[in-house]
Amino acid sequence: MAHAPAPKAATAAPVISRMLVHASEFRLNPSRRVVPAGVLIIQVKNIGQDDHDLAVRAANGHILKVTPTLHSGDLGTLRLKLKPGRYWLVCTIPGHEGHGMVRSFTVKKPVKKPARRR
Amino acid sequence: MARTKKAELEIERLLWRAGFGPRPGDTKRLARKGRKGAVEELLRPRGTKWAGPEAKVEGAPLDPLNVYGHDVLWWLDRCVRTRQPLAERMALNWHDHFATSNQKVGDVELMVKHYFTLRTHALGNFRKLLLAMLNDGAMQMWLDLAGSDKSSPNENFARELMELFTLGVNNGYTEKDIREAARALTGYTFDYDTKAFGYDADRHDTDFKRIFGKRGRFTAIDVVNMAVEHPEHPKYLCSKLWSYFTPRPVPKATLRQMTRVYKASKYEIKPVLRIILNHPTLYADLDAPDQVKPPVVFVAGMLRRLNRGITYDSWTYQLNEMGQQPFYPPNVAGWDQDAAWLSPATIRARFDAVGTLLRNDIKDGSLQGTETVDQAIASAIAATGRPLHTPRTRAAMKKYAAAAVDGRTDEWEIKHYFPERQRVLRHLLLAGPDAQVC
Known part of the structure; x- marks a missing residue:
C-alpha cells in the first residue's frame, strides 16, 4: 500500500517586488526608491531618442545584471534576488552615467507582520 | 418605431456618447426616467462609484506605478466599472x-x-x-x-x-x-x-x-x-x-x-x-449611428455590456494597436476623432481583441447538433448583452448561420462546427460594423 506523502513544512512565499524605470536623456526615473529584500523585477522603458540600457550595481561596484541595449521605445526586464543594502541603477553606455543616468535605491529587510492573537 | 423602443434607443445612444455604453439593466432603467431625466442623472452622479468585478491580472490587483502597461489597464478599468x-x-x-x-x-x-x-x-x-x-x-x-x-x-x-x-x-x-x-x-x-x-x-x-x-x-x-x-x-x-x-x-x-x-x-x-x-x-437617425466609438469606449463598452472585468494585460497592447492608449496621446493636439479611428490596421486590431476576449467561451463539443439557425442567433444575441444590430447584419448572420453547419452531420463535425458557428456569431455582434458606431 502506498503511503500518503508526508506533509511539507510550510515555507514562506518569496517576496517579489516590482519596479518600473523610465529612461531618457539623461535621467533614470524609478517608480520607487525602497524595496523589500527578495526578488525584484525591474522593467525599464526607454522613452528617450538615444539607445540606453539599465544595470543594477552593488555597493562594492560590481554590476549584478544589465539589460541588452534598448533602442528608443524598447522595454527591458531584469530579475534579481537582492539582500538588504544600497544599490544603484545606471546606464552603462559610455558617458551616460556621467550625464546623470544614475539613481540609487535601498533594499530593506521585509517587515514581519505580527502574529495574530487568537 | 414603437414608443418604448425609441426611448430605449435614445438612452442607448446617450449612454454610448456620454459614457461607455450601458451596463446590464441601465437602458431600461433610464428609459423609464425619460431622456431629460437620464441626462440629469448623468450630470449629477451620486452613490457608489464602481460596479462589476475588480481588475486583476494573473490573479493579482493592478500595480499601475510599478508594472509597465498597468497604467493603461488602470484607466480602462475605471471606464469599465464606473457608475x-x-x-x-x-x-x-x-x-x-x-x-x-x-x-x-x-x-x-x-x-x-x-x-x-x-x-x-x-x-x-x-x-x-x-x-x-x-x-x-x-x-x-x-x-x-x-x-x-x-x-x-x-x-x-x-x-x-x-x-x-x-x-x-x-x-x-x-x-x-x-x-x-x-x-x-x-x-x-x-x-x-x-x-x-x-x-x-x-x-x-x-x-x-x-x-x-x-x-x-x-x-x-x-x-x-x-x-x-x-x-x-x-x-x-x-x-x-x-x-x-x-x-x-x-x-x-x-x-x-x-x-x-x-x-x-x-x-x-x-x-x-x-x-x-x-x-x-x-x-438623430437612431437606426443609422454616425459616431465612431473611440477604442477605449469600444473596449470598455464591450466589457460593461458583458459584465466582465479586466483579467489579462493584452488590452494595453491591443489598445495601442487600435490607436488609443490612455496616458499616451499621440501629440499635443490629442487623438484624431471619428473616421480617423478606422483604418484597416485598427479595424483588424478591434476584431482581434474581441477574438481574444471570446477565445475560451465556447468549447468544441459543448453544443448540440439540433440547434436551429434562429436559436443560434438568439443565443448569440443574449450572450453578448443584446447589442444593437441592423436588419442588414441580422440577414447576414442568418445566411452565415445556415451555411456554417449545412451538411455537417458527422459526430466530429457537430462537435466543432456548431460551437464554431456560435463563436463567429458572437464575434460578429461584438466586432462587426454595427459595433463600431454609436
Missing part, C-alpha cells in the same frame, strides 16, 4: 483636450495625479480646471513649464494654452502674445531628485508685459484668467465640447446659446453639457 459614466467620459475627453503623455513625462505617479486633476474638474468649472492644470506636475513636465526661467522663457505652455486649450489656432492672438505670456509663466521649478515642484520668485519675470492689448506685471494666474476671459474663448470651447458628442456640425443658434450660458455661468461646464446632451441632433 458615473459622464464624469469618467469627460475625464477622457479632457485628456484628449489637454493631451499630456507619459511618453515624455516618464512618471506614472505624476500621470495618475494628472488623471485625478482631470477627473476632479471633469464636470466642474473650466477656469478652475485650467488653473489646476497650471499646477499639475505632469503638465508642467509635458509643456516645460517647470524650469522656465526669466532669462529664457519656454513658450510651449503659453502656445498650447492659446492654440489648443482656450482659443484655437490663430484665433485672436499673436506670436507676440505667446512670447509675452511665456514671460509671465516663468518661475516654476522641479527637482528631479526629490520630485518636488515649486515656485521661485527670483526666476519669475516681474517686468511689464503686453498680452491681448493689455499692459501689466502679469503672473501665470493672470495669463490663465485672460485666456479664459478672451472673447473668442467661449465659442472655441463650446464647439470643442460639442464635437465630443456628435460628428455633426453645431447649429449656429445652439452655439450662441451655449456660449451665452457658458459666459453667464462663469465658465461652468455642466450647463453646456446639458444643452448638448438634450439636443435633438444627438438623437
